[in-house]
Amino acid sequence: MQKHRPPGNLSRRALLSAAAAAGAGLAGVRSGLAGEAAKPDPLITEVQDWQRYLGDGVDKRPYGSPSKFEKHVIRRDVSWLTASAESSVNFTPLHELDGIITPSGLCFERHHGGVAEIDPAKHRLMINGLVDKPLVFTMDDIKRMPRTSRIHFLECAANSGMEWRGAQLNGCQFTHGMVHNVMYTGVPLKVLLEEAGLRPNAMWLMLEGGDASGMNRSLPLEKGLNDVLLAFAMNGEALRPEQGYPLRAVIPGWEGNLWVKWLRRIEVGDQPWQTREETSKYTDLLADGRSRKHTFVMDAKSVVTNPSPQAPLKYRGRNVLSGFAWSGRGTVTRVDVSLDGGRNWRTARIDGPVLDKSMTRFYLDFDWGGEELMVQSRAMDSTGYVQPAKSELRKVRGVNSIYHNNGIQTWLVRGNGESENVELG
Amino acid sequence: MQKHRPPGNLSRRALLSAAAAAGAGLAGVRSGLAGEAAKPDPLITEVQDWQRYLGDGVDKRPYGSPSKFEKHVIRRDVSWLTASAESSVNFTPLHELDGIITPSGLCFERHHGGVAEIDPAKHRLMINGLVDKPLVFTMDDIKRMPRTSRIHFLECAANSGMEWRGAQLNGCQFTHGMVHNVMYTGVPLKVLLEEAGLRPNAMWLMLEGGDASGMNRSLPLEKGLNDVLLAFAMNGEALRPEQGYPLRAVIPGWEGNLWVKWLRRIEVGDQPWQTREETSKYTDLLADGRSRKHTFVMDAKSVVTNPSPQAPLKYRGRNVLSGFAWSGRGTVTRVDVSLDGGRNWRTARIDGPVLDKSMTRFYLDFDWGGEELMVQSRAMDSTGYVQPAKSELRKVRGVNSIYHNNGIQTWLVRGNGESENVELG
Numbered sequence: 001m002q003k004h005r006p007p008g009n010l011s012r013r014a015l016l017s018a019a020a021a022a023g024a025g026l027a028g029v030r031s032g033l034a035g036e037a038a039k040p041d042p043l044i045t046e047v048q049d050w051q052r053y054l055g056d057g058v059d060k061r062p063y064g065s066p067s068k069f070e071k072h073v074i075r076r077d078v079s080w081l082t083a084s085a086e087s088s089v090n091f092t093p094l095h096e097l098d099g100i101i102t103p104s105g106l107c108f109e110r111h112h113g114g115v116a117e118i119d120p121a122k123h124r125l126m127i128n129g130l131v132d133k134p135l136v137f138t139m140d141d142i143k144r145m146p147r148t149s150r151i152h153f154l155e156c157a158a159n160s161g162m163e164w165r166g167a168q169l170n171g172c173q174f175t176h177g178m179v180h181n182v183m184y185t186g187v188p189l190k191v192l193l194e195e196a197g198l199r200p201n202a203m204w205l206m207l208e209g210g211d212a213s214g215m216n217r218s219l220p221l222e223k224g225l226n227d228v229l230l231a232f233a234m235n236g237e238a239l240r241p242e243q244g245y246p247l248r249a250v251i252p253g254w255e256g257n258l259w260v261k262w263l264r265r266i267e268v269g270d271q272p273w274q275t276r277e278e279t280s281k282y283t284d285l286l287a288d289g290r291s292r293k294h295t296f297v298m299d300a301k302s303v304v305t306n307p308s309p310q311a312p313l314k315y316r317g318r319n320v321l322s323g324f325a326w327s328g329r330g331t332v333t334r335v336d337v338s339l340d341g342g343r344n345w346r347t348a349r350i351d352g353p354v355l356d357k358s359m360t361r362f363y364l365d366f367d368w369g370g371e372e373l374m375v376q377s378r379a380m381d382s383t384g385y386v387q388p389a390k391s392e393l394r395k396v397r398g399v400n401s402i403y404h405n406n407g408i409q410t411w412l413v414r415g416n417g418e419s420e421n422v423e424l425g
Numbered sequence: 426m427q428k429h430r431p432p433g434n435l436s437r438r439a440l441l442s443a444a445a446a447a448g449a450g451l452a453g454v455r456s457g458l459a460g461e462a463a464k465p466d467p468l469i470t471e472v473q474d475w476q477r478y479l480g481d482g483v484d485k486r487p488y489g490s491p492s493k494f495e496k497h498v499i500r501r502d503v504s505w506l507t508a509s510a511e512s513s514v515n516f517t518p519l520h521e522l523d524g525i526i527t528p529s530g531l532c533f534e535r536h537h538g539g540v541a542e543i544d545p546a547k548h549r550l551m552i553n554g555l556v557d558k559p560l561v562f563t564m565d566d567i568k569r570m571p572r573t574s575r576i577h578f579l580e581c582a583a584n585s586g587m588e589w590r591g592a593q594l595n596g597c598q599f600t601h602g603m604v605h606n607v608m609y610t611g612v613p614l615k616v617l618l619e620e621a622g623l624r625p626n627a628m629w630l631m632l633e634g635g636d637a638s639g640m641n642r643s644l645p646l647e648k649g650l651n652d653v654l655l656a657f658a659m660n661g662e663a664l665r666p667e668q669g670y671p672l673r674a675v676i677p678g679w680e681g682n683l684w685v686k687w688l689r690r691i692e693v694g695d696q697p698w699q700t701r702e703e704t705s706k707y708t709d710l711l712a713d714g715r716s717r718k719h720t721f722v723m724d725a726k727s728v729v730t731n732p733s734p735q736a737p738l739k740y741r742g743r744n745v746l747s748g749f750a751w752s753g754r755g756t757v758t759r760v761d762v763s764l765d766g767g768r769n770w771r772t773a774r775i776d777g778p779v780l781d782k783s784m785t786r787f788y789l790d791f792d793w794g795g796e797e798l799m800v801q802s803r804a805m806d807s808t809g810y811v812q813p814a815k816s817e818l819r820k821v822r823g824v825n826s827i828y829h830n831n832g833i834q835t836w837l838v839r840g841n842g843e844s845e846n847v848e849l850g
Contacts, residue, residue, distance in 0.1 A: 030558050043549045044561060050687070054637050055539030056667075057510025062499035063491070064530040067670045069545055070663050074487035085482025098610040098658040099574035101526065105489040106662065114480030120494055124468045133455050136469060144743045146790045149524035149777040183777075185523040212479050233523040235660065237531065241492045242481075262475070318569045352574040352608075353778060365571045 072096075075106055076173060086114035087213070089156070091177030094303070094324065095311040100151070100352050100361050102180035104235050109242045110156055110178065113213030116262045120246035123210065125192075125230070129268035132197030139246050142230065145187045150229065150252070153326045153359045155179040155298045157255035157282055160409075161402030163390070167410075167421040171310040175409065175421060176303040179326070181359035184250045186231030189224050193268070201270045207249050210264035217258050217282075218272035219251065223296075227252050230263065253328030253357040254296040255403075257282050287398030298328035300387050301406035302335055302362070302379035313368055313417035321348075321364040323377050330382035332360040339366070341374030341410060341424055342389075348377070373413035374424070390423070497521075500531060501598060511539035512638070514581070516602030519728070519749065520736040525576070525777050525786050527605035529660050534667045535581055535603065538638030541687045545671035548635065550617075550655070554693035557622030564671050567655065570612045575654065575677070578751045578784045580604040580723045582680035582707055585834075586827030588815070592835075592846040596735040600834065600846060601728040604751070606784035609675045611656030614649050618693070626695045632674050635689035642683050642707075643697035644676065648721075652677050655688065678753030678782040679721040680828075682707050712823030723753035725812050726831035727760055727787070727804035738793055738842035746773075746789040752806035757785040759805040764791070766799030766835060766849055767814075773802070798838035799849070815848070 066073065077090035092108040109115075120139045128134040156178035162168040169175045198221070205224045209215040219228070229250040232239060239245040244261025251258045257277055272278065272294070284292040302325035307313045325332040331354050336345040348362035362377070379387045390407030397404075413419040491498065502515035517533040534540075545564045553559040581603035587593040594600045623646070630649045634640035644653070654675040657664060664670040669686025676683045682702055697703065697719070709717040727750035732738045750757040756779050761770040773787035787802070804812045815832030822829075838844040 030560050041549065041561060043547050044551060048543075048547065048635065050541035050543050051635060051637055051639065054511045055536070055541050057504055057539055058500075058502040058513045058515040058534045058536060059504045059510045060540075061530075061534070061667060062501070062515075064500075064532070064665050064667055066488070067542070067663060067666045069670075073662060075483075075489075076487070077483040079482055079484045085484045086479045088483045090483040090487075097661045098572070099608045099661050101608050101661040103529065103660055103662045105486075107489070109483045109486070111480070111483060114482055115485075116475035116480050117492070118473075118475050122468055122473065124466065126469060135455050136466060140739065144740060144745060146774075147523070147745060147776075147788065149786060151778075183524045183526050210473065210476060212476055214476065235528055236522045236524050236526040237498060237528045238492060238495050240489050242486060242489055245492045245494075314565065315569060320569060320572060349571075351572075353576075353780075355778075361574060363572065 073106070075108060087112050089178065091173045092180050093173050094177055095172050095305045095308050097305070098322075098361075100181055100359050101235060102182055104182070104237070104240050104243070107180035107182065107240070107243060108156070108178050110256065111211070111213075111242070112215050113211045115242045116209075116211035117241055118210060118246060118262055123246050123264070125247060125263060126265045127192060127196045127268070128265070130199035130202040130270065131193075131268050132199065135192075135196050137192070139232065142187055142247065143232065145191050147185055147187050148229070149183055149185040151181065151183045151353070151355050151358045152250060152252045153179055153181045153357065154256045154259055155326070157257055157295070157298070157403040160405040160407070163407070164394070164402060164405050165399045167423040170421050172303050172305050172308040172409075173310060178256070179359070181326075182234045183236065184229055184231040185233035186229035186250060189228040189230055189249075192230065193225065198268060202268045203270045204268075204272050206267040206269060206273045206275070207258070207260040207263060208265040208267070209260045210262040215260055215277065216273065216275045217260060217277050218275065219258060221268070223251065223254070253298060255282065255298055258296065282403065284397065284403045285400040287400065295404055298326075299404070299406045300327035300329065300332070300379045300381040300385050301325070302377040302387060303409050304337065304375050304377045304411060307375065307413050307417070307419050308411050309419050309421060312419060313413060316368055316370050319366055319368050321366055321375070323362055324359045325362055325377065325379035326357075326359045327379065327381035327385070328357060329385065331356055332379055333382050334380040335360075335362040336378045337362070337364045338376040338378075339373045342376055342408075345378065370415050372415060374422070375411045375413055375419070376408050378408055498531070500533060503599075512537050514603060516598045517605050518598050519602055520597050520730045520733050522730070523747070523786075525606055525784050526660060527607055529607070529662070529665050529668070532605035532607065532665070532668060533581070533603050535681065536636070536638075536667070537640050538636045540667045541634075541636035542666055543635060543671060543687055548671050548689070550672060550688060551690045552617060552621045552693070553690070555624035555627040555695065556618075556693050557624065560621045562617070564657065567612055567672065568657065570616050572610055572612050573654070574608055574610040576606065576608045576778070576780050576783045577675060577677045578604055578606045578782065579681045579684055580751070582682060582720070582723070582828040585830040585832070588832070589819070589827060589830050590824045592848040595846050597728050597730050597733040597834075598735060603681070604784070606751075607659045608661065609654055609656040610658035611654035611675060614653040614655055614674075617655065618649065623693060627693045628695045629693075629697050631692040631694060631698045631700070632683070632685040632688060633690040633692070634685045635687040640685055640702065641698065641700045642685060642702050643700065644683060646693070648676065648679070678723060680707065680723055683721065707828065709822065709826040709828045712825060720829055723751075724829070724831045725752035725754065725757070725804045725806040725810050726750070727802040727812060728834050729762065729800050729802045729836060732800065732838050732842070732844050733836050734844050734846060737844060738838060741793055741795050744791055744793050746791055746800070748787055748802050749784045750787055750802065750804035751782075751784045752804065752810070753782060754810060755807035756781055757804055758807050760785075760787040761803045762787070762789045763801045763803075764798045767801055767833075770803070795840050797840060799847070800836045800838060800844070801833050803833055
């Protein structure tokens with residue numbers, strides 16, 4: 001809160017400094033990108049309140065929050081769509097982000113029994129089943145084992161699921177916002193499994209959450225020994241409650257439902273458990289009535305976040321088009337962007353770290369003359385895989401499933417800069 | 426908040442699941458790292474409240490916060506040390522972090538007139554002085570220019586300043602906590618300067634803040650054209666108010682005072698301005714009474730954050746030693762750790778991304794038998810520079826200055842696991 005001190009407390013230095021700036025040859029100053037001679041601008045020539053009065057001191061924000069001018073940047077939920085808010089979803093505001101890190105406060109949520117609020121001193125992880133020594137770990141135990149940090153995307157298998165049958169939701173937050181990208185710190189699951197000792201017939205793991213839904217999924221042991229982390233930190237600090245505090249599984253590149261939160265038990269077995277979440281849910285029903293099962297990997301995908309329905313173009317001339325691309329099979333090697341619905345493609349500028357199984361940022365700096373655009377993006381990954389059109393996906397998979405829609409998204413941008421979700425032929 | 430529903434609402438699945446876990450051969454289960462047979466543990470055998478009752482739904486946290494069990498993880502200020510809280514400092518809790526990203530809410534603060542709370546719609550950036558076209562930019566103007574994201578550390582020149590004359594402060598948060606590491610997104614300053622057009626005699630820039638102190642510093646034009654960003658985002662979202670919202674300068678590898686927040690004006694000139702902050706402050710007084718001026722670069726430095734006075738060793742046997750290393754001249758290539766006050770050194774394990782002018786995470790996984798330790802770390806960077814002992818620094822620089830102390834830190838760890846800040850030789 002800016003303190004409105006009486007004028008007697010006005011900082012002389014601030015006044016002089018502002019006066020100097022205001023007087024420093026404003027005749028001839030031009031307005032930013034417009035290139036026109038600037039009209040006398042009170043925002044330059046007059047001292048603003050934030051220059052006039054002292055602001056908050058360093059004792060006011062032991063843990064900081066966003067500016068009051070950013071109140072629109074929030075997760076948005078659809079609990080009206082679901083039976084209850086405890087078993088529902090909210091969405092990451094992708095169109096408000098930049099770079100590749102999703103702020104922890106904005107990472108989408110998907111729960112099956114609400115947020116478990118666990119006292120870490122009372123949390124235990126048990127490893128049992130086909131092991132030599134069943135073990136119970138405290139959080140302190142886990143934090144004494146060798147740890148590592150990696151940046152990975154987590155995408156819900158149902159992300160873009162509403163779009164299988166055609167354009168539905170108006171905004172990338174809703175069509176693509178069940179994804180986030182975080183730096184996790186944790187212990188490789190391999191270290192804990194070796195501690196317990198695997199029996200020769202061990203083939204599968206069952207991960208179980210400590211929430212009221214007892215969420216559980218089967219995971220092939222091979223993946224568990226490869227790159228799975230048991231994470232206790234995200235983006236530098238402890239996991240957030242809604243992301244599984246104090247312990248969650250990180251299953252790089254695989255569907256989010258496997259990343260069990262509030263992790264309390266890992267059982268080792270010789271076959272999958274056929275839990276509710278891998279039989280009645282998270283299987284992909286094909287047109288002929290058969291189902292694809294254990295569809296773990298998230299294929300390469302991308303989306304233009306700006307412009308998009310929640311982020312209109314506001315100016316003609318120079319503009320920045322931006323978006324995210326990711327692949328559960330490796331790194332993103334290239335992103336192409338079309339402004340005319342796929343007739344012509346330009347290679348986008350990939351910016352910042354390009355990491356394995358991480359979201360990757362792309363940009364296209366372009367000039368807009370006010371013409372109608374059909375904006376699309378198409379990701380390619382290190383395996384050579386190219387993100388398909390939705391029509392191609394439908395040919396192979398039908399339209400029964402809501403899972404694993406990684407088709408190309410189209411935004412129609414109108415002459416007034418507003419845009420909407422459309423379906424191309 | 427966990428909802429305490431009447432028992433009638435108890436989830437049958439949760440009960441069954443917990444019962445299954447509890448019954449799954451608890452006889453023979455061993456306690457984590459202790460390796461002893463576990464006593465019947467009610468935290469395993471009994472259903473916990475967070476399994477019994479539904480938690481918060483997805484409509485409760487539009488913008489999330491840390492767990493209530495993490496309330497101790499905060500910035501700590503020393504406004505009692507300074508004339509006012511508006512011109513003071515607080516410190517990053519380095520010993521509570523992991524990975525390399527500092528959460529935005531925990532990045533240390535240093536203000537000269539408190540936090541300016543600026544309406545971005547009313548913010549302007551003026552570029553004037555030795556340019557062809559003086560320009561005024563709105564935030565929208567700046568966001569229409571080509572942008573990039575980079576992870577960089579920001580260290581106050583006075584970080585560890587109290588330690589010049591000997592060990593003073595008991596905790597790495599206070600000795601080393603005026604540093605943080607963030608992914609910034611912004612427009613290269615070069616792009617804006619080229620827009621304005623530089624006169625042939627342009628040599629220096631003056632950056633001026635829009636806060637009540639009108640903070641300003643001179644910056645060599647060469648640096649400004651090289652890698653300086655005008656950032657509007659940090660860690661994926663808008664800058665935080667206390668970090669310069671809506672616009673701050675990012676001056677990679679150089680002292681934090683140059684990274685002007687709430688940036689409102691850049692003047693181009695042919696010599697430095699000799700502002701208060703680069704004459705009476707931020708010059709390094711030597712033993713003979715002369716001063717080092719324009720000491721911009723932050724040399725290679727490191728600190729062990731765990732164990733440290735705020736983070737005691739709690740267990741014998743396996744332990745994780747951890748810390749940060751950074752260099753304003755490039756990348757960290759190696760970190761050595763000593764447990765015996767510098768007699769023997771072991772090369773630490775560097776983990777996660779190793780980036781230019783970024784903090785880098787190191788670990789040493791070690792066994793502790795309860796013996797007294799003298800813990801130190803020593804960073805090396807890509808120029809071949811080796812972090813010096815404090816005694817070496819004092820020989821060259823004396824003890825008059827509080828700036829640019831990058832000497833090796835020592836923590837004495839006692840047999841009970843508690844540690845303190847000590848001075849060697």
